[in-house]
Amino acid sequence: MKTVNMPSLHTLDGFESIFKDNYTPLFRYVKSIVNDEDLAKDILSDLFLNLWQQKDKLQINELRPYLFRAAKNGALKAISSRYQTAQLPNDAFDIPENTYNPFEKFVAKQSIKIVEELISRLPLHRKEMIELRLLGLKNAEIAQVLDITEKKVEYNMREAIEQLGHAVRNSNLDQATIAGGLMLINLIFTTI
Incomplete structure (x- = not known):
């Protein structure tokens, strides 16, 4: 190359x-x-x-x-004395002011909270890949950041999405709420 x-x-x-x-x-x-x-x-x-x-x-x-x-x-x-895995900051999914009325904002925050919880259950390397994707990186860029092959990123992203789908299907969570949370997270990161 x-x-x-x-x-x-x-x-x-x-x-x-x-x-x-x-x-x-x-x-x-x-x-x-x-x-x-x-x-x-x-x-x-x-x-x-x-x-x-x-x-x-x-x-x-x-x-x-x-x-x-x-x-x-x-x-x-x-932080070499104590390695910590990457986690998105607590304010990463804050909803901009004046975006929704108070009830809509509450529902939106709950949707995002559910999605954050689902992502936090993923294995650490898959969680980091999802978070990098949410920060706007493509598979090839994620591979370079993590020093792995793009195929490995693709595989782990597919597995992560499958795990998230399985978690949604095997819970009593409302799929529309989760979809809304994912959309809001994507919207927040694309407007940064």
Whole structure:
């Protein structure tokens, strides 16, 4: 696989664009690993500073997976004494103000809570893959972040979806409520 220089890294405007496009999902991801907002900010500051300083030396094939992998490595290094698995932050699924009336907001929060609970029951590696997907990464990008093959991501995503489906079918949960929760989660992450 041939790697190419990222020309947009060589200009301040290009770098600023990369920063703006990637900071929020990277912050959520790093914060989910370290469970500390200030530490997450520090890790990302170091990541972007290093990216700028090394811009002439780096050979990056795909920027987004590179950033997520570097962020994960920085986060794990920062908490090397106690490895924690990635979890989405408590406020990841907050519903924007003025979106719904109070009853609709309550129902929406309950739907999201059910979906979060179902996701939390998945094996840790599948849970992390689902969370990365919710952060907007594609299978190939997830594979690069986790340093596994894309086929392994596809397999585990299929298995995770099957596990979630099985959990829904074998519970007395309302499928429409769960579908609504998944839609809301997807909507929240696409508007970030």
